[in-house]
Amino acid sequence: MDTLLSRLLASDAPLALIRRHDEPFVHVLGGSIVDVDSLDAIPLARDGVPADVLALVPFRQIAERGFEAKDDGTPLRCLLVDERETVAVDELLARLEARPGRLQNGAFDTSDADYARIVRTVIDDEIGAGQGANFVIRRDFEATSELPPRAAVLAWFRELLLAERGAYWTFAVHAPGGLTAPAASVSLVGASPERHISVEPDPAGGAAVATMNPISGTYRHPAGGPDPDGFLRFLQDAKETEELFMVVDEEMKMMSRICGEGGRIHGPFVKQMAALTHTEYVLKGRTRLAPVDVLRHSMFAPTVTGSPMQNACSVIARHETSGRGYYAGVLALFEAQPDGSHTLDAPILIRTAYVSGRPDGGSRVRVPVGATLVRHSDPESETAETWAKATGILRAIGALPRETDAPKQTVPRLADVPGAEALLAARNERLAGFWMAQQYPRPGVGGATLAGRSAVIIDAEDEFSAMLAHQLRAAGMLVEVRSWRSVTDSSFAGADLVVAGPGPGDPSDLADPRIARMHELVRDRVASGLPLLAVCLSHQVLCLQLGLPIERLASPHQGLALRVPMPGGPATVGFYNTFTALAPAGVELPGVELSVDPRGQVHAVQGEGFASVQGHLESVLSLDGNAVLLGLVERLLGVREDAVVG
Known part of the structure; x- marks a missing residue:
């Protein structure tokens, strides 16, 4: 029978085999290959007709968001789907050849000792210096196989169909280079557990x-x-x-x-x-953005980069020894709909083997794996974790012997x-219940309203600013988020409130242009007497300007929910901070109210026209966050006299 699968298996044509979840069938995609420079250039229409495309999006594409990445030249390669069919898993297993495909000469590109040193450096010099809560640092396991790339990924895909379960996508892709894709051929096989993002029609219509x-x-x-x-x-x-x-x-x-x-x-x-x-x-959530824009705004998953995202990319660029290729990128399947729109389904490219050809007809195999480093990470344990991940992937695809005695x-x-x-x-x-519930424009707590009031949020390179913006919009406010790089005095013209946002780093490091600019913005806003709310890093900046000392915590608060004093009473708030402001015993600041815990740590400040908080009222960890936030804003804008929790 002349089927798409038969023709693809009998040739070296581009192909993709995709099993979504534990479906009883596999999607078989065939077509042509083209490389493009940007997400906007992905050809979602041909001759004016919407079409299906499978895009291999490399990590370096995160530069489209303005984030740092080593440019290793990995192509944004697209399979323009001309034909597709579904084949039952059992039938496909019968059609794919069972070949051993075992590996030789396996080793990591970075030695255990060198990787452990990198881990220690990241913990001490990055996390310890307040650059972020966690970072994912990868290394690559490399080996050789006697099988050519196409045969290898097909054989290993067969093994995954037999042995794996519960994956979001199980896949094999062979995307050879050519005139429209001058970079080298790309072949990969894997079983990703994690959807990065998907976009589907809303049954209710509209978005x-x-x-x-x-x-x-x-x-x-x-x-x-x-x-x-x-x-x-x-x-x-x-x-x-x-x-x-x-x-x-x-x-x-x-x-x-x-x-x-x-x-x-x-x-x-x-x-x-x-x-x-x-x-x-x-x-x-409901979105009106095009799928390509959704993908761009979501590059890439924190599980394979770290947080905050922008600084995590800089840390990765500083400490990883090479570009990431497709690791931590996505496979993005755009599927045309009858109305001319597209859906999007994009798993994260993890637990994946990348296979390239050798002159002798065999293959080079590369398996990137990473460890998530936090403040208490042990370098030797994280090194062992990369070994466990690499061997787990290779056993799953049958490239290493599996444990058969169980x-x-x-x-x-x-x-x-x-x-x-x-x-x-x-x-x-x-x-926080706010993030568990359906959100919609609603009045603030206590029956008062913020509807129609305006705010400008200064993004200091932590996208918690987007969550703050959403909380204020849900209360009826008109909100604009501006980068610290682009914000000017005219940005605040007519704004009822300025929110100086959170960000990584040492608040006293005035050699850092971002920190210096946040000092300038906070100082000028306080001097103007107009309403200012400062969060986390900006809270520390404000405290320094009030004459309070800043101290590095012996153990950073990263992803911790703490019950702390706040205006109006104790509140449960999420924390992501390495530094804290301190209130020396007996300190008094005229006209300023400090919320201080028994250790002397300053969790909130209120003064004439300004307020600040160390914790993240916008975090999902902040059980009382939305109520405290709206209380502070209502007080600043003269809607109410006090800030009440609850």
């Missing part, structure tokens, strides 16, 4: 629905299979839970930019795969383990 899928926390199954008791212990591990919350915060920043009505948190859920299980949330048994569905549902649900008690 589309954007969905993100933050995943964090990993329970590695023992050799004999998953253990229910071990899984329950994993669900109670505070570190695993906090890491997931931090990722949710980062992706909610993106959703707040992409979705005019904000994003809503759903979950948590369990993602069970063959050798490990993750916990995850699903974030949904007895075959029925694998329990971990989400159904007694007690699991309650433990998962309990996590949401630690998340």
Whole structure:
């Protein structure tokens, strides 16, 4: 029978094989290859007719957002889909040749000792200096195979169909170069657990629905299979839970930019795969942006970069030894709809092997893996984690021998383990209800209103500013976000409120142009007597200008929810800070009210025309954040006399 699959398997033509979730069939895509320079250049129409495209988006494309990345020349390669069909998994298994495809000469490109040194440097010099909460630093496992690239990815895709379960996408792509794609051929195979972002029609009409899928926390199954008791212990591990919350915060920043009505948190859920299980949330919101713009605004996932995102990209560029290629980028499938629009489905490119040709007809194989570094990371443990990830991927595709001595048994569905549902649900008690609910324009707390009042938020390179903007818009305010680089005095003309936003770094480092500019902006706004709210970094800047000392914390507050004094009473607020302002014993600042904890740390400041907070009232960790924020803003704008929590 002359099928698309038959023709593709009998030639060296470009192809993509995609199994979404655990569907009983595989999507087979064929067509031609073209390289483009930017997301806007992805050819979503041919001869004026909307068409399907599978785009391989490399990490260096994040430069389109103005973020730093090593330019390694990896192409933004597009498969222009001319033909497609679906084939049952069992039929495809019968058609694909079972070939061993084992590896030789395997080693990391960066030695264990060198990688451990890089990890220590990032912990001490970046996280310890307040540059961010966490960073993902990768290295590449490299090896050779006797199979040519196309045969290798097809053989290993077959192994994934047999052995993997629960992946968001299982895929193989062979995209040879040519006249319209002069860069080298690209072949890859993998099983990504994580949707980066998708865009689908809204059943209610009008806007589309954007969905993100933050995943964090990993329970590695023992050799004999998953253990229910071990899984329950994993669900109670505070570190695993906090890491997931931090990722949710980062992706909610993106959703707040992409979705005019904000994003809503759903979950948590369990993602069970063959050798490990993750916990995850699903974030949904309505958007009127085109799918290409949604993809651009969401480049790339914090789970494979770090936070805050912009500074994470700079840290990666400083410390990784080479460009990332497609690692941490996405496979983006744009599918044309009858009305001429496109849907988007884009998994993160992780747990993927990249295969290139050798002169002898065999292949070079590269498997990039990264470790997430936080303040308490141990370099040796993070080095071991990269080994575990690399060998896990290679075993999954059959390139390394699998453990075969474990007895075959029925694998329990971990989400159904007694007690699991309650433990998962309990996590949401630690998340702000504002972000769990449907958001819409509404009056502020206490029956007062901010509707029609205006605000300018100064983005100091932390996109928490987008979440702040959404909270204020939900209260009816008109909000504009401006970068610290572009904001001028005229930017504030007519604005009722200026919000000096959060950002990474040492607030006393005036040699940093960003820090120096934030000092200037805060000083000028306070001098004007017009309403100012300062958050996190900008709170520290304001405290310095009030004469309060700043101290580096012995243990940074990164992704912590703390009960702290705030105007109007104690509040639970999320923190991401390495530095803190201190109030020396007996200090008095005329006309200024300080909210200080027993350690002397200043959590909030109120004065005539200004207020500031150290914590992130916009964080999903801030149970009382929205109420405190609106209370402070209403007081600054003269809507109410006090700031009440609750």
